[in-house]
Amino acid sequence: MEELSLMAISLIVILFGLKVVIILWWKPRKIEDHFSKQGIRGPPYHFFIGNVKELVAMMLKASAQPMPFSHNILPRVLSFYHHWKKIYGGTFLVWFGHTVRLTISDPELIREIFSSKSEFYEKNEVHPLVKQLEGDGLLSLNGEKWHRHRKIITPNFHMENLKLLVPVVAKSVTNMLEKWSTMSCKGGTVEIEVSEWFQLLTEDVITRTVFGSSYEDGKTIFKLQAQQMVLAAESFQNVFIPGYRFMPTRRNMSSWKLDKEIRASLTKLIDRRRESVNNDNDNNVISSNGTSPKDLLGLMIQASNSSQREDDHEIINSSCGVTYNDIVEECKSFFFAGKQTTSNLLTWTTVLLAMHPQWQVLARDEVLRVCGSRDIPTKDDIAKLKMLSMIVNESLRLYPPTVATIRTSKVDVELGGYKIPRGTELLIPILAVHHDTAIWGNDANEFNPGRFSEGVSRASKHPLGFIPFGLGARACIGQNLAILQAKLTMAIILQRFSFKLAPTYQHAPTVLMLLYPQYGAPITFQKLEQQQHPDQDRRS
Template sequence: MVVLEVSFAAAASSVVRWILMLGGLMAAAALLWQAGRLLRLLWWQPRRLERALRAQGVRGTSYRFPAGDLKEYGRLAKEAWSKPLPLRCHDTAPRVAPFLHRLVLEHGRTSMSWFGPSPKVTIVDPELAKDVLSNKFGHFEKLKVPALSKMLGSGVASHEGEKWVKHRRILNPAFHLEKLKRMLPAFSACCEELVNRWAAESLGSDGSCELDVWPELQNLTGDVISRTAFSSSYREGRRIFQLQAEQASLVMTNIRKIMMIPGYMYLPTANNRKMRRNNREVESILREIIGKRIQAMERGEGTKDDMLGLLLETNMRDDMGMTIEDVIEECKVFYFAGMETTSVLLTWTMVVLSMHPEWQDRAREEVTALFGRDDKPEYDGLSRLKVVTMVLYEVLRLYPPATSVVRQTYKEMEVGGVTYPAGVILELPVLLIHHDPDIWGGDAREFRPDRFSDGVSRASKDPGAFLPFGWGPRICIGQNFALLEAKMALCMILQRFEFRLAPSYTHAPHTVITLHPMHGAQLKLRAI
């Protein structure tokens, strides 16, 4: 019996050793597989893609393991952002995008750099940019970072294929002309609250006040998107705007680490925990708003004529509508993009008109000729604005909210005589295209709204060179909404105020997803 027990123990010990050995071999194999995968992603694939592009004459920087040009990108940005621009200087590219500006100067209008281990080809030619944005062959996708999309909103702007088609089809009616006309009273009410508040603050001996209009205009556009998308006041949505703005800042702070370190978003860093808390709070607020609306609809209350009502009504009558999670993600995008684009446009418009008072006077003369000093602008009058429209277009040209548009190949694709393998990022630098003297003439970096006097198509040598809202089937769905809102706000401001730069203003545009004034937009407003 003792012998049997000893033999059994020995056998069991041997089995345990074999199990441990097998486990060790499996762990080693997993580590080797992961190491091989990283070696392929961070070394062999970049080298293969670099050879393929250089063989076709694409010039640019060489791949540097493992971060590519991200370190140099950060160094140049830090250096450029430390120096403000002279007032009335609109040559913003060297400060806003110093790496891209230098890359194109050194390597040409189609040039290669490295976003981590991924080759990024920058294309300045607007005709080639339109080929990419038209997506006529379906081989260009939005550059996706799923964890980031989840933090800021994964809506129609980031979807592909059938999901994009479905969401775009559902959302399109909300931006039809007749819908936009019905939004004008909400635009007008929000703008009236703003100018009345500014007038109340203009109590100095000369009827003037100094104000940072950047947060003021963010509040305005936040109020507008709340009322038109969710029929709620700005106060109900204020927390969402604060959280989404903070999310954008946190994303930009961490973008290099997120792109370079696999799984970085899931590490328990202070910033990552903050982003997850913010996202949970945003989703909780939106879920509550949506839940209340669904309950009201189930009680038989009428559907409100806003974007949320449109989405939910479609869901109730169409089994192929969006899920509640889809609706929440679209709402997150509404809140961020709906506020951001127009507030950026209005802020730079007020800054630039402060630098060029002669154009401010011309715009005011047109507004008062159409609406007087007190009448609220209405659609027919807004549609007849010529000077104001030229001013807004020129500001969008010089200070586009999105300074670049990025796509990625998922299979081999030819553009402009170059065959791009799968996995290449194509960057269309809107800011550089908008500032290119070869396209816009020798005064490309000057504020000259009259270049748009005969419309967008005749403003430059290339009719497709004006890209503030993108191009092709994925052109910004809210562009008409943004322009109509901007016209309404600018008209009502011009009716009530003259404005110029305050002594404390520093001209320092920089990117935080969109093009922001780094130190605010301090203006001196005088009631008229």
């Protein structure tokens, strides 16, 4: 009997070892051979770790010190892509552990993935720590549930609804600038670390405009997510091991604690809002005459209420409805993505205008001409700020918040003549596309907003050369809010201040989930005397 038990154990060990060999050695070799026959190569796969060791080494070396004042940031930000593209071409394999990713930077192939053949691809399953941070909402959902949530949330981001938010956003901006003014030294100058201030600003705007609540309600959540973001970023430097997230390691326990606290804070916010919605006392829910803006939390709660019915004092959820947990997860998504995308856009736009004062002057002239004597731009003013739109687009091109995105093939599919097996992850390096001289010309690494003077579609040699918010059905739902907030904020700043890089500024774009300045973004602001443009629009 004892011999049979030993044999059984030995058999289990052998089978387990065989499975490990198949997953970690035989399958990767088979994948390499499949793509090699199609002319696609890449750095060789190493057992278990793939190319992670080389990736981390290149990343650490690239970010070890600041770079010159240049917009040629690809070698620093996506060092692995920059290095291996020179060896293997723009389409190559790279291994994250035993998971293969096929890099795709050809706009025509990107069109197939996001648009013409998008039904064959889906958002990839992100690292568990990242999913915990960004929530199981629109950012990560797939299939019917994604479609249902997108339909519910979309009215929140219709342009007509966003225009109703202009006074709320403007109030947050002016409050921030009044604080800057009180900090000014003699002569009206003040040094501001704008990346931190813009994060606080977007936190305030998000909680007010998207969740119909005050900044104090969201402050705790943002603080906790910032800590969680650091843990999630660290996970990218390690090989993903299935099941490891359930181990009681120090990092996992910290992440569990943070997630529990975030959920508790969101639950309080949602419960309070749900009570006000049910009592019809919340002014932020759309009014019958359409003069009040819709907000995300109100829409989700209304959808949840409409998908439930009371039966013998029990609440029964409809299979096609919205659950309480769905609301929590969507709130996590928008607290994270809304803050990071907009604050990064504001930071890099300010840095670029500080680096290129000639464009700052042109932008200010336009604001003064369009807004006239009005202290706060109106929704109609924002639409007329064409120069500022060009500047924001050029900022998004050179410094896109998301430097790369990933899709997974749901079936065996042909992509531009390549045969892609089911389950292959496709990495689209957005930053590389935005800096490609074949698409943007020899000045691809230069700040030239004028390239957008005839619109986005005619700015580059390919209509899909500009994809800062993704493409197709899964394009970022909040992009209009981010651009509106960026234009309004910059317009009000330009009305009141001129600015330049502070002497302490160090140029060091770095990825921590999104693109951010590694050493901050200190900017020196000079208060302007009240100006009046000779050709200003004098309409009140």
